[in-house]
Amino acid sequence: MMELSIAVCDDLPEERASLARMLRACCQERGLRSRLTLFSSGDELLEAFHPNRFHVLLLDIYMDGLSGMHTARRIRKLDRSCSIVFATTSQSHGMESFEVQASDYLVKPFSQQEVG
Numbered sequence: 671m672m673e674l675s676i677a678v679c680d681d682l683p684e685e686r687a688s689l690a691r692m693l694r695a696c697c698q699e700r701g702l703r704s705r706l707t708l709f710s711s712g713d714e715l716l717e718a719f720h721p722n723r724f725h726v727l728l729l730d731i732y733m734d735g736l737s738g739m740h741t742a743r744r745i746r747k748l749d750r751s752c753s754i755v756f757a758t759t760s761q762s763h764g765m766e767s768f769e770v771q772a773s774d775y776l777v778k779p780f781s782q783q784e785v786g
Contacts, residue, residue, distance in 0.1 A: 674702050675723065679709040679738065680730040680757070685778070686710070689728060689757060689785070696786040712736030712744075721749040726773075731758040739763060742770040 676693055680686045686708045697704035707724070709715040713736050715727075727745065729738035742754050753773040756763065757780070767775050776784055 672702055674704045674725050676704055676706050676726045676728065677709060677715060677719075677724045678706060678728045679712060679715045679733070679741065680728075681710055681733040682730075683710070685730065685757075692782050692785040693728070695782060699786070712738060712741030715741060716744060719745060719748065722751070724752050726753045726755065728755045728757050731756055731760065731763050739766060739770070742767075742772070746770045 674697055678686050678689050678693070680689065690706050690708060693706060694704055707718070709718070711733055712729075716736070727742075729742055731738040738756060738758065742756075745752070745754070754770055755774040755776065756767055756772055757776045757778060759778045761777055764775050
């Protein structure tokens, strides 16, 4: 059984927990094992990041400190293969997400089906 390594980066604990629940359910429905690692800031994610560590990154854009967009730009300099998904409250960065080859752009609040 394949294991999917996923990072969730959001500065709000309840948002991290909610997204983690949705991701676990989505992986379970598809018969995938998942290893989720939760981060409360872009800086925290970047400290732990190295190429090929994560298959998928879910990033909030609006966070204290380093924004999700700035975090994604720095990650893209290190790793071109991981999928980046933005999970944020605003549609205003949709076009900008193409710069970092984002796989998806979810606008909060979103449903379990949108995550899957």
